Amino acid sequence: MNYIIGAFKPACHISITFFDGKSRKQVPSKKENGQTLMVPLFQSQENIVGKISIEPVSGKKVEHNGIKVELLGQIEMYFDKGNFYDFTSLVRELDIPGELYEQKTYPFEFSSVEMPYETYNGVNVRLRYVLKVTINRGYAGSIVEYQDFVVRNYTPPPSINNSIKMEVGIEDCLHIEFEYNKSKYHLKDVIIGKIYFLLVRIKLKNMDLEIRRRESTGSGANTHVETETLAKFELMDGAPVRGESIPIRLFLSPYELTPTYQNINNKFSVKYYLNLVLVDEEDRRYFKQQEITMLRLAETS
C-alpha cells in the first residue's frame, strides 16, 4: 500500500522559510478553497530573504535540470481563471542540473523588491504575491512549490483632507445637509459627521449609512463593475422634524476594507463610497452617494 501511494507522491519535499519568519508579522489570507491561512506580511522595497530546503523522499534520488526560485506578482481575473498576469517576476537560480540524494538547503535573497501593489482579494479579481520554487525535470515534469505572502503598502497621512459637506434634497419634500469630517479615511478611522434636516415633508422611517465598494475590472468595452455593500449602519430611527441634527459616528475597524486602488496595472480599480440612505414609511429609498478615499496608514504599534 505504502509503496503504491509512494508512487504518486512527489519525489521530494520542498519547504520555504523566511529568514525572519519567526518575528515577521503574519496576517490571515484567504486561499482559493476558502480556507484562511496565516502568511507573512511584507511591504514594497523590503528584502525578501530565506532558505529553501529540498528533501528527497527517503532513499530516492532526484534527478533535475536545475532548481530556481521566482518571486511573482500576479493578477488573476476571474472571468479568465487560471490565467495569471505577472506584473513582477524575479528569478534566482539555486542549482545547476544534477542529482539530489539527500536534503539540501539553498539560501535565497531578493533585495529591495519593488512591490507597488497590495495583495487584494476581490469579487472578480485577485492580486497576489508568491514565491515559486521549481525543480526542473525533463521527462518527469517539474516539481513546483508555492509560498504566498501578503504585501501591504502604507501611505503617510494626507496633507490635505477636506470634509465633505453637501446640501441635497427633493424640492418641497426633503432637504438635508450632511457633513463627513474628512474625504480621506484610513482603515481604522472613524467617520464623524452629522445630518441636518432643513425640510421634512415625508414621513421618514429610518436612515442608514452604507459603505460600498466598487470594484471595476477590465478596460474599455470589457469593463466589469461589481458593487458590494460592506457596511450598513443605522443612523436614525423614526421621523425627524425640521431643525433636527443627527450625529454620525461610524468606526471603520470592524469592516474588511482596503485602501482605494486606482487603476492597478491597467487591470482593475477599487473605490469606496459612503451612501446615505433615507427610507420612508412606504419603504421608498432616498439616497446620496459620496466617494471617499481609503488609505492605509502605517500602524504605530
Place this chain on the structure above:
Amino acid sequence: MMAGVAEDEEKWLSAGITGLQQNAFYMHRALDSNNLKDALKYSAQMLSELRTSRLSPHKYYELYMRAFDELRKLEMFFKEETNRGCSIVELYELVQHAGNILPRLYLLCTVGSVYIRSKEAPAKDVLKDLIEMCRGIQHPVRGLFLRSYLSQVSRDKLPDIGSEYEGDADTAMDAVEFVLQNFTEMNKLWVRMQHQGPARDKEKREKERSELRDLVGKNLHVLGQIEGVDLDMYRETVLPRVLEQVVNCKDEIAQYYLMDCVIQVFPDEYHLQTLETLLGACPQLQPSVDIKTVLAGLMERLSNYAASSAEVLPTFFQVEAFAKLNIAIGKVIEAQDDMPIYGAVTLYASLLTFTLHVHPDRLDYVDQILGACVKKLSGKGKLNDSKATKQIVALLSAPLEKYKDIDTALKLSNYPHVMEYLDNGTNKEMSNVIIQSIMKNRTCISTAEKVEALFELIKGLIKDIDENLQDELDEEDFKEEQNSVARLIQMLYTDDTEEMMKIIHTVRKHILTGGPKRLPFTVPPFAFSALKLVRRLQSQNENVSGEEVAATPKDIFQILMQTIEALSSVPAPELALRLYLQCAEAANDCDLEPVAYEFFTQAYILYEEEISDSKAQVTSIHLIIGTLQRMHAFGVENRDTLTHKATGYSSKLLKKPDQCRAVYACSHLFWLDEHNDMKDGERVMLCLKRALRIANAAQQMANATRGSSGSVVLFIEILNKYLYFYEKGGVADYR
C-alpha cells in the same frame, strides 16, 4: 375592533418578551463564560426587541422594564470586565459597532455609566457624548424610553457639587446642562407624538401621551435634586430654560403638566424669588391650558409655605408676592378669553386664600380681589354655573373663616357685590354661612351701620328677593333659616344705649320688609331685644337720674307697638298677644301706666277679634290673667276695667272645666301679696264661689250626658285655692 387590537398587542408583547428572554438567556451564558463578543452580540439582539412600533406605551414599558433588568446585569459584567483589565475606552468603542441604532445606544448608555464610574474621563464629557448620540432616535416612544434610560443610569453620576464625579469650576452647570438638554429633547419628542398619526386617533394618542408624561417630568425631579442648583442658578438658568421649552412647545398637555411639575418640584423659596419669571410664562401658554389649576396649585403651595413659619413672611413682602400674583392673574384672565367664569373665580379664590395667609392685615387686598372678581362677573347676570357658584361660596367664606369676625367682612365694600351674582338658593346658603360664622364666634354687631351692611349682605334671608318667584323652598329649610335670622337678631347688641336704639331702628326697618312668612320668626327676637334695652334704660335711669337720654322707653314702646301690629297681617294673633303682654309687663316695670294699658287693650282686642279657637283662648286667657296679676302700675280704675274684662272672658270659655279653671285663676287678680291695697277678699270669694258653681254644673252635665258623675278634680283644685287664700287670710269662711 378595539378588542382585536388589544388582543394583537398582547400577542406582540408576548412575542417580544419571548424574543427578549431567549436572547437574554444566551447573553447570560456568554456572561458566565466571560465571552465579551457573544455578550455584545446577544445583548444587541435582545435590545432589538425594543425596536418594535406595534406596542402602546403601556405595553412597551413592560418590555422596556424587562430589558432594563437585563441591562443591569450587563452593566455589572462590563464593570467586572474593566476590572479584569479590559479598557473601558475600547469597550465604549466596541459597543458602537452595533449596526442598529437603538440597541447600540442602549449599550452605549450602559457602558457610559461604567465609563463615568471608572473616572477615566470626566463625567461631563461622557454625558455630553451620550446625550448627543441619543439624537439618533427620533421615534417619540422609543426616544422617550431611551432617554429615560439615560436619565436613569446617569442620575447618580451627575457631576454635581459634592458628588464623587464633581468636575471643575462649572461642574454643577454641566450637570444642569445635561439634564436640561435631556429634558428639552424628551419634551420635544413627547409633544411630537401629538402630531403624528391620523387625526381620528387623537383621543387615544392623548391617553398614551399622558401615560408617558412622568418620563418627561422625571427630568425636572432630577433638576430639583441637584445640590448645585442654588437660587442664583435656578433664577438665571434652570427656570428660564425650562419655561422657554414649556412656552415654545405650544402644546396644551405638556404645558399644563410641566408647569405643575415646576411648581411641585422646586422649593417654595425659589418660587417666591422668581415669581415674576414663573408668572410671566402663564399668559404665554396656550389658551386651552388649564392655567387656573396650575396657579391655584402655586398659590396653595405658597400659602402653606407662609403658614409654615412666620420667619418667611418678610420675604413675601419683600418680593411683593401679592402684587405679582394679582397682576399675573389679571393677565391670564385677559389672555384666556374663553376661560369659564368658574376658572376666573377659582383663581381669585386661590389668591384670596393666599392673601389671607400672607397678608392677614391687608383688608384692602382682599377687597381688591373681590373687586376684580365683581368686575369679571359684571354684566353676566346671576350665575347658573354650579362650579362657579361653588367657587364664589368658597371665595366668600374664606375671609369669614380667617377673621372669625364678621366686622371685617362688613368692611369689604365689594363683598355684597359679589354675593349679588349668586343665585337665590346659594345666596341664602351663603347668608347662612355668614350667620353661622357670627354665631360660632359670638360676635356682637355693635353699630347700626354694620347692622345695615349685614342686612344688606343677608338680604336673601330677610326678604323675598324676587317677588314673582314663589319660593318652592322646603318648609323645614325655611324655618331653619329664619330661626338663624332670629338668632342673629339677638347678636346685634351694644352697651351703648344710644347706638342700640339706632340698631333697633335699623333692624325694624329690615324685618318689616320680610313679609308675612318671616315676621313670626323675626318679630319676637326683635321685641325681646328692644325690651332688653328698655330694661337697661330703666336701670340706667335709676342710677343716673336727671340725665337727658336720647332714647326713652316710651319711644321704644311705640316702636314695639307698631311692629307687633304688623303681625296682624300674618296673621299671628296668639304670638302678637304674647308679645303685647310682654311689653305691657315691661311698661309696668317702667311705671308707664298708659302704655301698659294700651298694650293690654291691644291684647284684649286681639283676644276678642282674632282668637277664636277655644284651646287658644284658654291659653291666652291664662296668659292674660298671669300678666295682669303682676301689674302694679295700674290705677284702680284701669285695673278694674281690665280685671273685669278678664273675668268676663274667663266665664265665657266654651268648656265648663276651662271656665272653672279660668275663673278660679281670676281670683288671684284680686289678691296681690305685696300690695296691701290690692287684697280684696270679697271678690276672691266671689270668684271661687263662681268657680264652684261652674264645677257643679260641669258635673251635672257630665252626669246627664255620660251617665257618670265625672271626676272631682275640679273640686280639689278649687279646694286648693281656698286653702291658699285661707292661709293668706283672704277667705273668711268656708262653706
